[in-house]
Amino acid sequence: MYHYTDSGLDNIYLENGYQLENMDDEEYLSIHHMDELHAAIGGLLVEKSAPLTANEFRYLRTELNLSQKALGGVLGVDSQTVARWEKAETQIPRTSDVVLRAYFLESQNQTSSIAYLLKMLSESEAMQEAEQITLEEINDHWQAKRTA
Template identity: 50%
Template structure:
């Protein structure tokens, strides 16, 4: 009889392993589970999530963020939202993420990360830089021979 293991260490409630794990009985700690190749397992889960035709829920959104090794604050900066907004989406574990654009960008970031496309990181960095520049409240200009130019802050 094949026993399935309910893998909840991912933070997701719907992951079951048919194999790839071992169960040991420890006299002091009871049943111990050891999962083989957790990194590969999480990649398979992530690829499955980004391929889903529905909006990710908060728990799935959190899983992908953690796999990218981003804090809520860092992801908020990238998405142009507050840390609190990211936390709110993730807290609603079973509900679809309210900001569909943010959810799509996270999917895109994750798949590009897996596929090793550093140019995507450069685009994200540039968006973050542009957002910071847009947030400036004053524009200081100087007149030079070849026209007007912004003075560096």
């Protein structure tokens, strides 16, 4: 068995699907189907019933190819908050744990629109404060005023 610590997780072991070679007194590792391996690891993390650990949270974020700043934007927190979660300095809120799991699941299955909605919300947050909402009463009912 190979202890796969390059994943950033301490509890990942590979029974097969890898090859170790020695060349010039150096050991080289080759892992078959690396993308599928990382997707499988992420899937197991998403399915576990316990809250994500700091390292597991970081693993999913990096597998999504998100910076701490980008994930912070999606979750409505700053990058330093994400960094503190990943260093286990503060506890990861359950809602952020769930959102990251859902985001990862969607990245594996393109039929969902969670990532689109999260991105739309994070991008529109700044615009939302400046946006004026105008209502008008028509036939005893309030509705958003249509603009031309």
